[in-house]
Amino acid sequence: MNSIKCECGHVNPEGTVLCEACGKPIEGNQHIDGNDKKKLLNMRYEGSARRSNTYNKTIIDKIWNFFSSVKIAVWLIVIALIASSIGTIFPLEQYIPADAVSRDPSVFYEATYGLAGKIFYQLGFHQLYSSWWYLLLIASIGVSLVICSIDRFVPLYRALKRQKAKRHESFLSRLRFYSETESVQEEEIKQVKEQLAKQRYNVKEEDGHIVAEKGRFSRWGPYVNHIGLIIILIAAMLRLSPIFFFEEYVWVREGELRVIPGTDNEYFIENKQFILDTYDADDERFKDALQKEGRVVPSNFQTNAIIYRAIESEVVGAEQELEKVDEFEIRMNEPAKFGGYTLYQQGYQLNEFSEMTFKLYEMNDPDTEPLGEFTVDLFDPDLEYELDNGFKVEIAEFYPDYTISEEGVRSKTNSSNNPAFVFKLYPPNSEDAEISFVGDVIGTAEQMGIDPEVVDLSPMGQVIGTFTPSIDPTGGENNYRILIDSIDFDRKSGLNVKRDYTLPIFIIGAIIFMAGVLQGMYWQHRRIWIHPKNNGILLAAHTNKNWFGLKKDIEKAIEGTSINIVNDQKED
Amino acid sequence: MQSLIQTSSTMLFTAFIIYLVATLFFGFTIKDKLTDKRNSKLAGKIAITLTIIGFIAHLIYFVTRWLASGHAPVSNMFEFVTFLGMCLVLAFIIIWFIYKFNLLGLFALPIAMLFIAYASMFPTEVAPLVPSLKSHWLYIHVTTVAVGSGILFISFVAGLIYLLRNVDQTERNKRSISLEVVMYLIFLLIGFIVASTAFGAMDYHASFEYTNNDKVQTTDYTLPPIAAPHNGTLLTEDVMKPWFESPSWMRGADAGRKFNSVIWSFIVGTILYGIVRLILRKRVAAAIQPLLQHVKPDLLDEINYRSVAIGFPVYTLGGLIFAAIWAQEAWGRFWGWDPKEVWALITWFFYAAYLHLRLSRGWHGERSAWLAVIGFGIILFNLIVVNLVLAGLHSYA
Ligand code: HEM
Numbered sequence A: 001m002n003s004i005k006c007e008c009g010h011v012n013p014e015g016t017v018l019c020e021a022c023g024k025p026i027e028g029n030q031h032i033d034g035n036d037k038k039k040l041l042n043m044r045y046e047g048s049a050r051r052s053n054t055y056n057k058t059i060i061d062k063i064w065n066f067f068s069s070v071k072i073a074v075w076l077i078v079i080a081l082i083a084s085s086i087g088t089i090f091p092l093e094q095y096i097p098a099d100a101v102s103r104d105p106s107v108f109y110e111a112t113y114g115l116a117g118k119i120f121y122q123l124g125f126h127q128l129y130s131s132w133w134y135l136l137l138i139a140s141i142g143v144s145l146v147i148c149s150i151d152r153f154v155p156l157y158r159a160l161k162r163q164k165a166k167r168h169e170s171f172l173s174r175l176r177f178y179s180e181t182e183s184v185q186e187e188e189i190k191q192v193k194e195q196l197a198k199q200r201y202n203v204k205e206e207d208g209h210i211v212a213e214k215g216r217f218s219r220w221g222p223y224v225n226h227i228g229l230i231i232i233l234i235a236a237m238l239r240l241s242p243i244f245f246f247e248e249y250v251w252v253r254e255g256e257l258r259v260i261p262g263t264d265n266e267y268f269i270e271n272k273q274f275i276l277d278t279y280d281a282d283d284e285r286f287k288d289a290l291q292k293e294g295r296v297v298p299s300n301f302q303t304n305a306i307i308y309r310a311i312e313s314e315v316v317g318a319e320q321e322l323e324k325v326d327e328f329e330i331r332m333n334e335p336a337k338f339g340g341y342t343l344y345q346q347g348y349q350l351n352e353f354s355e356m357t358f359k360l361y362e363m364n365d366p367d368t369e370p371l372g373e374f375t376v377d378l379f380d381p382d383l384e385y386e387l388d389n390g391f392k393v394e395i396a397e398f399y400p401d402y403t404i405s406e407e408g409v410r411s412k413t414n415s416s417n418n419p420a421f422v423f424k425l426y427p428p429n430s431e432d433a434e435i436s437f438v439g440d441v442i443g444t445a446e447q448m449g450i451d452p453e454v455v456d457l458s459p460m461g462q463v464i465g466t467f468t469p470s471i472d473p474t475g476g477e478n479n480y481r482i483l484i485d486s487i488d489f490d491r492k493s494g495l496n497v498k499r500d501y502t503l504p505i506f507i508i509g510a511i512i513f514m515a516g517v518l519q520g521m522y523w524q525h526r527r528i529w530i531h532p533k534n535n536g537i538l539l540a541a542h543t544n545k546n547w548f549g550l551k552k553d554i555e556k557a558i559e560g561t562s563i564n565i566v567n568d569q570k571e572d
Numbered sequence B: 001m002q003s004l005i006q007t008s009s010t011m012l013f014t015a016f017i018i019y020l021v022a023t024l025f026f027g028f029t030i031k032d033k034l035t036d037k038r039n040s041k042l043a044g045k046i047a048i049t050l051t052i053i054g055f056i057a058h059l060i061y062f063v064t065r066w067l068a069s070g071h072a073p074v075s076n077m078f079e080f081v082t083f084l085g086m087c088l089v090l091a092f093i094i095i096w097f098i099y100k101f102n103l104l105g106l107f108a109l110p111i112a113m114l115f116i117a118y119a120s121m122f123p124t125e126v127a128p129l130v131p132s133l134k135s136h137w138l139y140i141h142v143t144t145v146a147v148g149s150g151i152l153f154i155s156f157v158a159g160l161i162y163l164l165r166n167v168d169q170t171e172r173n174k175r176s177i178s179l180e181v182v183m184y185l186i187f188l189l190i191g192f193i194v195a196s197t198a199f200g201a202m203d204y205h206a207s208f209e210y211t212n213n214d215k216v217q218t219t220d221y222t223l224p225p226i227a228a229p230h231n232g233t234l235l236t237e238d239v240m241k242p243w244f245e246s247p248s249w250m251r252g253a254d255a256g257r258k259f260n261s262v263i264w265s266f267i268v269g270t271i272l273y274g275i276v277r278l279i280l281r282k283r284v285a286a287a288i289q290p291l292l293q294h295v296k297p298d299l300l301d302e303i304n305y306r307s308v309a310i311g312f313p314v315y316t317l318g319g320l321i322f323a324a325i326w327a328q329e330a331w332g333r334f335w336g337w338d339p340k341e342v343w344a345l346i347t348w349f350f351y352a353a354y355l356h357l358r359l360s361r362g363w364h365g366e367r368s369a370w371l372a373v374i375g376f377g378i379i380l381f382n383l384i385v386v387n388l389v390l391a392g393l394h395s396y397a
Helices: A059-067 A070-086 A105-122 A125-130 A132-162 A186-198 A216-238 A287-293 A441-447 A460-464 A503-521 A547-558 B002-028 B034-069 B077-099 B103-119 B136-166 B174-201 B255-280 B284-292 B297-331 B339-357 B366-388
Strands: A177-181 A202-206 A209-214 A245-253 A257-259 A267-278 A298-311 A321-331 A336-338 A341-362 A372-377 A384-386 A392-399 A402-405 A408-411 A420-426 A434-439 A480-500 A526-533 A536-543 B206-212 B215-221
Touching: A059 A132, A070 A125, A070 A132, A070 B339, A105 A125, A125 A132, A132 A216, A177 A547, A186 A202, A186 A209, A186 A526, A186 A547, A216 A503, A245 A267, A245 A341, A267 A341, A267 A480, A298 A336, A298 A341, A298 A480, A321 A336, A321 A341, A392 A408, A402 A441, A420 A480, A434 A480, A503 B297, A526 A547, A536 A547, A547 B297, B002 B034, B002 B103, B034 B077, B034 B103, B077 B103, B077 B136, B077 B297, B077 B366, B103 B136, B103 B174, B136 B174, B136 B284, B136 B297, B136 B366, B174 B255, B174 B284, B174 B366, B215 B255, B255 B284, B297 B339, B297 B366, B339 B366
Parallel strands: none
Antiparallel strands: A177 A536, A202 A209, A209 A526, A245 A480, A257 A267, A267 A298, A298 A321, A336 A341, A341 A372, A341 A480, A384 A392, A392 A420, A402 A408, A420 A434, A526 A536, B206 B215
C-alpha cells in the first residue's frame, strides 16, 4: 500500500483526501471529494480514504464501487418505490374480493378492469411483491446497504479517532463556519473554554490549539440503522422457510373437537361456543351513524375454545389421550397463544345447514297427517332412509351448495350453504320410485324477496324457519311429496393458525433501526476549533447537520468576548 | 352524552375561527420595515399565543369526542383528517419555538384549516368500531402516524415558502409553471369545500340506483349530478338531470358519486382560481413573492430539512413499526401488501431517498423544497386516493 505522510507527521492510507490528524488537504487527491472545484471542503467522511474511491481495477473493485455509491442507492430506492406503487393499481391476487365475477385471476382482471386489467395480469403484477425481479431489487438494496456501510464506516472511524486538536490553517479556513480575530486575550479564550464545557462539549487542548466536540456517537447512527435494516431483510428471507414460518386455516363448528392443522397431530381445538355481538341500533352514542349505515354492525367475534394436547400413550397402539392445555376467548385483536402457535379469529359462518328434517305427505291432501319423517345429517348423509310405515327414501343426488346457472345444476362449494336433494321415494312394497326435488331454501327465500345477506348477522334459522315448511319443490305426477319440516344451523368459526419464529428477529431489527435513526437524527456531531495565530485566533466549526444549533452554541460561547462570530461561507 | 358531542363540535369550530384570527396576526408580522419592527414582534407574539389557544380548543374537541364515543376519535375520515390538522398545528408550534419564525404560521395555519374544512365534508356522526379496529395498537399507530405526518407537513410548508420566494417569476418555465400548478391544486381543494358547503347548506340530495357486481345499489349524491353512476337511474324527482354517465371502468361502490365530486371540485376551483387571476393579473405565486423578500432562504431550507429529520423517525415508528404490530395482533400478519401499507412504505422510501440525497451537494435549497412538496403529495395521496379509491382493508369510506 502506498501510504502518504503529511507534514504534521501522520501517515495516512492511500486515497486519503484530508489528513486524518490535522486535516490538511493532501495534494493530488482533492478531486476525489470534489474539493478542487469548491472553496469549501467536503467533510461528509472527513476526507478519509474509502476503498470505493481508491481502487477501480479489478471486477471486484467495480462491483464494490457500484454498490457503494449513494447515487445508485437512491436509484434503487426510487425504483423500488415506483415498482411498489404499480402493485396498488388493482387489487393483488389475495385481495380479489369474495363477490368478484370470478376469483380466478386469469378471468377476474380482464373481466373487471378491461384491457388495463389484462395487461396488469399478464405482466404478473397481481403477485408483484413476490415476483423475482421485485425480490431481486430488494436484495440489491440489501447488498448496497452492506457494501456502502462497510466502505464508509471503517475509514470514518479511523479518521475520527486520530484527529488532533491542532489543525492545519488551510483546513480550518475551508470549513463552512469560519472567522478570524486579530487580537484575543488569554482570559477570553479561557472563558470560551469554560462556556463550551458548560454546554457539555468535550474540550481537548494541544499547544494552545483547542477542539471542542460533542455528539460524535451520532455519526454512527446511519450504520446502526442500516444494520437494523439488514436484520429485517434476513428475517424476511428466513420467513420463506417452513421451519421458521407456517400458516394454516381451520374451520371448527360449535361443539366440534378437531386437530389443529400443522401441529403434527399434537394440538386439538374444541369450539365450545362462537359468539357474535352486534351494536344495539338504539345505542345513544351511535344511533345516527348506525341509521346511516343501514345495517347491523358487529362489535365482537369470539370463539370460546379449549386447547388440548395429545399425550403419547405408554401402551403402543392404544387410543391417544388428550390433556387440556388451556381455555381461551379468541377475539379479533386477541389471539390465543400456546406452545409456539398462535390462533387468530379470522372468519365465521353462522348459517351453515347442519341437519334437515323432512316429512312425507300425500300429494292431494294438504291437511293430512304426515306419513313419515326422516332427518338427514348434512355432514354425513346416509344413502337410504327407512321410514316407519314401510316407505324408503334414497338420496339420488345431493348438492351441498346448490346453484342453477347456464351450465346447469351444480354445487358451488362443498360447504352446506344451500343444500338441495334429489330423492327417490319407494312406497311400501314397491319397486318403482318417485323422484322428488327438495331444497334450495336460499333460492326460494330470494324469490320471496328476502335477501339472505341482510340476515347474515342474525341466525338464519330465525328468518328461514318461518317459511321453510311451506316449500313445495315437487311438481308433476307424483302421489307423494316431501317437505322440509325443520332445519338446524351450525355456527362455524374460522381460525388462522400460525407459527412464526422470525418475529423476534424482526422486532430486534426494528428496534436497532429506530435506535440508529434516532441516534443519527436527534443528536448531531458538532466540533469547534480554536487555532491561535499571532495575537489572535482562527475560529472554525463543523457539524453534520443542524447548523442553526451549532451557530447558537458558538454565539453563547463567545458572548462577552471580542472574538468574531463565524461567517457562514456556504456557496450554492 | 349528546351535550359532550355538542361541546366537542363547538370546540372544533372555535379552534377553526381562532386559527383564522391567528393567521391574520401572522400576516401583520410581514410588514417589517425598520420602523415597524416592534409592532411586528408584538403581532408575532399575539399570533403564536392565539395559535396555542386554538390548539387547546382543538385538543378539547378531541378529548370530549373521545369521552363521548368511548374510543379515540381517529377511526374515520372526518376524525382522522381533523386530527392530522391538529398535528400540523402542534408541529408548527414546536418548530416555532425552535426557530421563532413567524412567516411559517401564515402558511401552516391556513393549511391546517383546509384540513379541518376538508374533514367536515365527511360524515361526522360518532360511529361504532368494528372488531378489527378495537385495539390499543390502533390508537397508538394512528396517532403516531398523524404526528409524524404533521411534522413532515412542516417541511412542505417551508419548502413551499422557499419556492414562492425563490422561483423566478419573470420567466415562464418548468419551475414557475409547476409551482403555479401546486397553487392551482390548492384552489381545487378549496373548490371542493366551497361546493360541498354550499349544497350542504341547501340540503341537496339526489339518489341513483345502479348495478354493481350484479347487485342493485343506491347512492346518494349531495352535489348536483353532472356525472351519473355507470348504468344508473335517477330516483329523485325535481333535481337536475345528469349530463352524462361515468365511464364503465369506474367501478366499485359510489364510484360515480366520487367522480361527480371531482368534477365539481374542478369547476368551482377553476372558477375561483380564474377570478383570483383576473384580479391579480399575474400568477398567484408571482403575487405572493414580493411579500417574502425579507425571508432568509437558508433558514427555510434548514426548517425543511430539520422537520424531515425529526418527522422521519416518528413516521417510521407509527406508519411502519406500530402498524406492523397492530396488523400482527389483528390479522396475524404484520405485513400484507395492502394498498395502504404499500403507500406507507412508498412514503418511507421517499423520505429515505430525500435524506440520502441531502448527503450530496446540489440537493439542498430548491431541489429539497421540490422534494418536500412531492413528499406532501405522496402522504395526501395515501390519505385521499388510497382511502377513497384503492380501497383495501383500511378503507374508511
Ligand atoms: C440502498 C441501499 C442504501 C445505501 C447504499 C445507503 C447508504 C447510506 C449512506 C452512505 C448514508 C450516510 C452515512 C453517513 O452519513 O455517514 C446513509 C444514511 C442513512 N440511511 Fe441509508 N442507505 C441505503 C438504504 C437505506 C434505506 C432503505 C433506509 C431506510 C429507509 C436508509 C436510511 C438511512 C438514514 C435514515 C440515514 C441517515 C441520513 C442522515 O443522517 O441524514 N438507508 N445511507
